[in-house]
Amino acid sequence: MLQISYIREQKETVKERLILKNFKEPELVDEVIRLDELRRRTQSQLDNVQAQANNMAKSIGELVKTGQRDEMEKARHTSVLLKEDARQLAEELAEYEQKLEDALVQLPNLPHDSVPRGNTAEDNEVMLSQGSKPSLPAGALPHWELAAKYDIIDFELGTKITGAGFPVYKGNGAKLQRALINFFLDEAGKAGYREVQPPVLVNEQSGFGTGQLPDKEGQMYHITGDNLYLVPTAEVPITNFYRDTILSEEELPAKNTAYTPCFRREAGSYGAHVRGLNRLHQFDKVEIVQVVHPDNSYKVLESMCVYVQSLLEKLELPYRVLKLCGGDLGFASALTYDLEVFSAAQDRWLEVSSVSNFETFQANRLKLRFRPRDGGKPQLVHTLNGSALALPRIVAALLENNQTPEGIRMPAALVPYTxxxxLR
Incomplete structure (x- = not known):
């Protein structure tokens, strides 16, 4: 959530940055400022009336002591009127505060100055391309046909049990999943991330804190009886570890990693680009999350991006790094790098990771701050997260790129895990 003080002081800048993000309601900024003015004016009036009421209460006490009955009755009558005024003003203030919050939560985060202009994924900027695209043997198959040939992933059985987008991994397919999860967690541990195992159900406050709610209700699975949500990413529970918390500066950066299954309702279109593992409703992912000092967050973002690249290099996958344009940037993100691997049999790039800096956007919602070493006023932290990595498209690329007449070759880094x- 944007800070109201910044919106108030930098109204035109906020509007300009929101236009870069293709936000369609810049007039909402004016409404936020109007509601904030009403809120502050009402708060001032309430404070004034409450001060008068307090003074009147003291006066009544003095009048009682001196026996001035007539003056005392007048003072009590005035006190009743002041209390009624205070009650009405408190109700108005609560109404303005709620309307202000309802408006504020509709404003996305502002894009960083380096975010390129653009409307769709076609306008994203390719920052780096690494590795050579493999040459496949004649008759090479896409991963969904390889999955059937080697009997490692059963899409039809998953559809029978649950529905489309919920595959069943079998035999060496299940072992490959487990191998990748353990590999990613071990690598994250070596990089200084603390491994955690969070719940995969979260409440509304957690979804609000990281910006999924009220923006992405339609993409999340909702358990209506308990008003809980299945996690779309481990970012949600991990970041909410620190909700309503003041950290010491010495506790920064806080680095956590977790494996969770992830659940998203967004799949549902048809065609080769969503076949097989390309888009699922349930998938496995290892996430890395950092809570950092605001002065360091963009250095941390670059280091997280480099770390994800190192995983792809160890998996021997050709990849590229993209900087997302304003129109493709997520609601809560200030700057995002997407990492894509090349899928040889499909002859296309597949997104396997997004690494994002949210600056203070999530922290403001979470009320997550740190206390500076010099003992100054607590400040909002910056939060960052990244997929390290999401498994489905990694598996798709591993199967397709490494197929040989003898079977599917595993990268050397995975062999100790598989x-x-x-894979024969």
């Missing part, structure tokens, strides 16, 4: 060099 227990086999070639």
């Amino acid at each position: 227990g086999f060099e070639v």
Whole structure:
């Protein structure tokens, strides 16, 4: 959530940055400022009336002591009127505060100055391309056909049990999933991230804190009986570890990693680009999350991006890094790098990670601050997260890029985890 003081002081800048993000209601900024003025004016009036009421209460006490009955009755009558005024003003203040919050939560985060202009993914800026696209043997298959050939992923069985987008992993397919999860967690541990195992159900406050609610209700699975949501990413529970918390500066950066299954309702379109593992309702992912000092967040963002690149290099996958344009940037993000791997049999790039800096946007919602070493006033932290990595498209690329007449070759870094060099 944007800070109201910044909106008030930098109204035109806020509007300009929101236009870059293709936000369609810049007039909402004016409404936020109007509601904030009403809120502050009402608060001032309430404070004044309450001060008068307090003074009147003291006066009544003095009048009682001196026996001035007539003056005392007048003072009591005035006190009743002041209390009624205070009650009405308190109700108005609560109404303005609620309307202000309802308006504020509709404003997305402002894009960083380096975010390129653009409307769609086609306008994203390619920052880096690494590795050579593999040459496949004649008759090479896409991963959904390889999955059937080697009997490692059963899409039809998943559809029978649950529905489309919920595959069943079998045999070496299940082992490959487990191998990747353990590999990613071990690598994150080496990079200084604390491994945690959070719940995969979260409440409304948690969804609000990281910006999923009220923006993405339609993409999240909702357990109506308990008003809980299945996590779309481990970012949600991990970041909410620190909700309503004041950290010491010495506790920064706070670095956590977790594996969770992730659940998203967004899949549902048709065509080769969403076949097989390309888009699922349930998938496995290892997430990295950092809570950092505001002065360091963009250095941290770059280091997180480099870390994800190192995983792709160890998996021997050709990849590229994109800086998202304003129109493709997420609601809560100030700057995002997407990392994509090349899928040889499909001849297309597949997104496998997003690494984002949210600056103070999530922290403001979470009321997450740190106390400076010099003992000054607590300040909002910056929060960042990244996929490290999401499994489905990694598996798709591993299967397609490494297929040989003898079977599917595993990258050397994974062999200690899979227990086999070639999936036959």
